[in-house]
Amino acid sequence: xxxxxxxxxxxxxxxxxxxxxxxxxxxxxxxxxxxxxxxxxxxxxxxxxxxxxxxxxxxxxxxxxxxxxxxxxxxxxxxxxxxxxxxxxxxxxxxxxxxxxx
Amino acid sequence: xxxxxxxxxxxxxxxxxxxxxxxxxxxxxxxxxxxxxxxxxxxxxxxxxxxxxxxxxxxxxxxxxxxxxxxxxxxxxxxxxxxxxxxxxxxxxxxxxxxxxxxxxxxxxxxxxxxxxxxxxxxxxxxxxxxxxxxxxxxxxxxxxxxxxxxxxxxxxxxxxxxxxxxxxxxxxxxxxxxxxxxxxxxxxxxxxxxxxxxxxxxxxxxxxxxxxxxxxxxxxxxxxxxxxxxxxxxxxxxx
Numbered sequence: 059x060x061x062x063x064x065x066x067x068x069x070x071x072x073x074x075x076x077x078x079x080x081x082x083x084x085x086x087x088x089x090x091x092x093x094x095x096x097x098x099x100x101x102x103x104x105x106x107x108x109x110x111x112x113x114x115x116x117x118x119x120x121x122x123x124x125x126x127x128x129x130x131x132x133x134x135x136x137x138x139x140x141x142x143x144x145x146x147x148x149x150x151x152x153x154x155x156x157x158x159x160x
Numbered sequence: 161x162x163x164x165x166x167x168x169x170x171x172x173x174x175x176x177x178x179x180x181x182x183x184x185x186x187x188x189x190x191x192x193x194x195x196x197x198x199x200x201x202x203x204x205x206x207x208x209x210x211x212x213x214x215x216x217x218x219x220x221x222x223x224x225x226x227x228x229x230x231x232x233x234x235x236x237x238x239x240x241x242x243x244x245x246x247x248x249x250x251x252x253x254x255x256x257x258x259x260x261x262x263x264x265x266x267x268x269x270x271x272x273x274x275x276x277x278x279x280x281x282x283x284x285x286x287x288x289x290x291x292x293x294x295x296x297x298x299x300x301x302x303x304x305x306x307x308x309x310x311x312x313x314x315x316x317x318x319x320x321x322x323x324x325x326x327x328x329x330x331x332x333x334x335x336x337x338x339x340x341x342x343x344x345x346x347x348x349x350x351x352x353x354x355x356x357x358x359x360x361x362x363x364x365x366x367x368x369x370x371x372x373x374x375x376x377x378x379x380x381x382x383x384x385x386x387x388x389x390x391x392x393x394x395x396x397x398x399x400x
Contacts, residue, residue: 065298065355065358065359065362066359068355069355069356069358069359072351072352072355073352073355076220076348076351076352079223079348080221080222080223083221083223083224083225084221088225089224089225089226090225091221091225091226091227092226092227093219093226093227093228094161094222094226094227094228094341094342094345094346095161095162095163095164095228095262097226097341098163098316098320098338098341098342099164099167101320101337101338101341102167102320102324105324105326105327105334105337106324113164113166113167114166115165115166115264115266116165116166116170116173116264116266117165117264117265117266119165119257119261119264119265120258120259120261121261122259122260122261128260128261131259131260132217132219132260133217135213135214135216135217135252135255135256135260136213136214136217136218138210138213139209139210139211139212139213139214139217140210140214141210142206142207142209142210142213143206143207143210143211143214145206146203146204146206146207146210147207147363147367149203150203150367150368151367154367
């Protein structure tokens with residue numbers, strides 16, 4: 059029985075390990091969990107000696123007016139992917155069920 | 161791994177765009193011919209694209225105390241190759257550049273080269289090396305996903321190091337600094353991504369083994385063997 063779900067069990071163990079590592083690191087209280095993109099941008103500023111705010115966009119860009127709206131848009135992106143995934147797997151499952159077993 | 165708008169000098173933006181464009185053109189050509197030949201592949205293409213959409217939207221915390229996101233390009237690379245993956249990756253990056261100020265239009269070429277081209281190329285090389293060996297196919301999917309993810313971030317580090325060499329130590333010192341920021345953070349996330357994509361692949365071959373065989377992702381024997389070892393898969397009545 060366990061052998062049949064080896065991959066599922068492995069994935070759950072890895073996910074639990076990941077969560078445990080996060081809890082351990084975050085309980086230290088010294089990390090802010092900033093995006094690595096932002097840390098990379100800070101590094102560029104450090105290397106060039108120019109502050110992050112001084113980097114002007116070469117092409118004007120829309121910026122979400124707040125962090126909340128940004129997270130809404132990220133959620134929208136993920137939900138769009140989830141919708142397609144659900145549709146396709148549902149479609150395939152329906153196809154399989156309607157097939158006569160040989 | 162997104163390089164923000166304005167953070168690369170225009171000359172470098174141009175270089176990365178010039179490298180990215182041929183891949184996009186080839187991707188469009190391959191995509192059109194694939195759709196013309198057999199529309200049955202479209203749902204699988206949807207699944208691969210959906211995973212890139214979902215995973216690249218998730219900013220996950222890592223053990224380094226910063227957050228980053230997986231890329232999800234491994235599955236698409238194995239099923240459809242580098243060129244078509246570059247199109248899917250470009251669509252995701254364009255969405256994020258236009259609506260999320262995550263990356264930018266001028267840096268889109270550089271971001272495409274790292275996430276939609278170099279990551280998939282590395283993943284594809286690993287896939288070709290492991291494909292006809294006795295390595296379990298789920299382990300192959302896992303390794304491909306991990307490599308594609310990590311190489312994406314290594315490429316970003318290189319792109320930034322080339323544009324911004326350190327005063328002391330030059331490109332190498334700068335690459336090491338960016339590598340420490342991006343690639344180290346990414347290791348645990350890449351491992352999680354690899355497990356999730358292997359699991360997804362298990363369900364793809366449970367429901368549509370014929371598609372994976374038709375695309376020659378793995379041989380019929382390899383798929384049969386993997387299905388036999390996973391009795392939890394639903395009975396389909398379809399011979400594989």
